[in-house]
Amino acid sequence: MAEPSDAPRAAPTAPAPGEAWLFCVRAGGGRYAFDAALVSEVVRLGTLTRLPGAPPFLPGVFTHRGDVLAVLDLCQALSLPAASLGASARAAVLRVGEWRLALLADAVEGLAAVPRRTLEPPPAGSGPAAAWLTAVGRDGRGPVAVLDLARLVAAARDRSLGS
Amino acid sequence: MTGAEPVVLFQLGPRILAARAGGVERIGNPREEGASRLLAESCLGRPWVPLRSLIVLSEAGLEAGLCVDRVLGVRSVDAADLLPLPPLAAGALSTAAVAGLVMLDGAPTPLVDLPTLIREQQQAAARDARSTDA
Numbered sequence: 001m002a003e004p005s006d007a008p009r010a011a012p013t014a015p016a017p018g019e020a021w022l023f024c025v026r027a028g029g030g031r032y033a034f035d036a037a038l039v040s041e042v043v044r045l046g047t048l049t050r051l052p053g054a055p056p057f058l059p060g061v062f063t064h065r066g067d068v069l070a071v072l073d074l075c076q077a078l079s080l081p082a083a084s085l086g087a088s089a090r091a092a093v094l095r096v097g098e099w100r101l102a103l104l105a106d107a108v109e110g111l112a113a114v115p116r117r118t119l120e121p122p123p124a125g126s127g128p129a130a131a132w133l134t135a136v137g138r139d140g141r142g143p144v145a146v147l148d149l150a151r152l153v154a155a156a157r158d159r160s161l162g163s
Numbered sequence: 164m165t166g167a168e169p170v171v172l173f174q175l176g177p178r179i180l181a182a183r184a185g186g187v188e189r190i191g192n193p194r195e196e197g198a199s200r201l202l203a204e205s206c207l208g209r210p211w212v213p214l215r216s217l218i219v220l221s222e223a224g225l226e227a228g229l230c231v232d233r234v235l236g237v238r239s240v241d242a243a244d245l246l247p248l249p250p251l252a253a254g255a256l257s258t259a260a261v262a263g264l265v266m267l268d269g270a271p272t273p274l275v276d277l278p279t280l281i282r283e284q285q286q287a288a289a290r291d292a293r294s295t296d297a
Contacts, residue, residue, distance in 0.1 A: 017293070049270060049271045049272065049273065051252055051257035051273055052180075052208070052258060052275075053256040054252065054256055058255060062271070063271060066272050068246055068264055070248075070250075070252045072251065090271060098250060099249075099250055101251050128256045153251070157251065157255050160256075160257075
C-alpha cells in the first residue's frame with residue numbers, strides 16, 4: 001500500500017496477476033475506490049478560492065503547477081456530509097474524462113491491490129453511492145466499494161446544471 | 164499572450180473579487196445613490212458594511228450598481244493572468260456572472276462580469292415580482 005505524499009506520484013506499475021490496482025479514499029465512514037490509473041498525484045490542499053454560485057460538490061479552486069484545478073468533494077457528490085477542509089486536507093489529482101480535477105474526501109488512503117476474486121456486483125440498495133458503484137470487494141484493510149467516477153462526476157455536474 | 168488589463172479589486176463580505184475596470188463607469192457611495200438601482204445582495208453575497216458601489220451602464224445606457232464593502236484598488240494584470248474557469252466549474256455555477264479568474268499574487272480570484280450580474284439579478288427580481296402578482 002503506497003502512502004499518500006506531496007511528492008508527484010508515478011503512474012502505478014502493473015498489478016500482480018489476479019489483482020486490481022485501485023485508489024482508495026474514505027468518505028462518510030465508507031471506503032471507496034476507483035481506477036488507480038486516473039490518479040497522477042496526491043497533494044495537500046492549500047487555501048481554496050470559493051466560487052460564487054458553485055454547487056456544494058465544488059468547494060473551490062486552487063492552483064497546482066500553474067494550472068487552476070476545480071476541487072470536487074466526493075462526499076457531497078455522494079450526498080454525504082461535506083468533507084473536512086482542514087489545513088491537512090489532501091486531494092487526489094486526477095483526470096476523469098475531459099476533466100482534470102482534485103478529488104477531496106474525508107481521507108486519502110492511497111493505492112490498494114484488491115484481489116479480483118473478491119470483486120462482486122454491488123448489492124441492491126448499497127446506500128447513497130449505490131447508483132455509482134460498479135463492484136464491491138475486499139482487501140487486507142477491509143471492504144471497499146468501487147465507483148464509476150466518470151459517471152458520478154458527470155451526474156453531479158448535470159444535477160447542478162438542472163438546479 | 165501579451166498586454167495588460169486593469170481590474171478593480173473589491174471586497175464583498177468575506178470575499179475578494181475582481182472586475183474589469185473598463186466595465187466600471189464609476190465608484191460611488193451607496194448613501195448618495197438611488198437605492199433602487201443598486202444591488203444590496205446578489206449571488207456574490209451581501210456586503211458586511213456597504214461603503215462603496217461599483218456603477219456600470221446597462222445596455223440601455225442606464226446606471227446600475229453593486230454595493231460592496233470596500234474597493235481595494237485597480238491593478239494592471241497581464242492578459243496571461245486572466246484565466247477561464249476550470250472546465251468542471253464552467254457551466255456548473257448558478258450564475259454566468261463569474262466570467263473567469265484573475266491570478267493575483269499566485270492565487271486565483273474570481274473575475275465578475277458586473278453587467279451580467281446586474282442583468283441576472285434584475286431578471287430574477289422581475290420574475291419574482293411576476294410570480295407574486297400571479
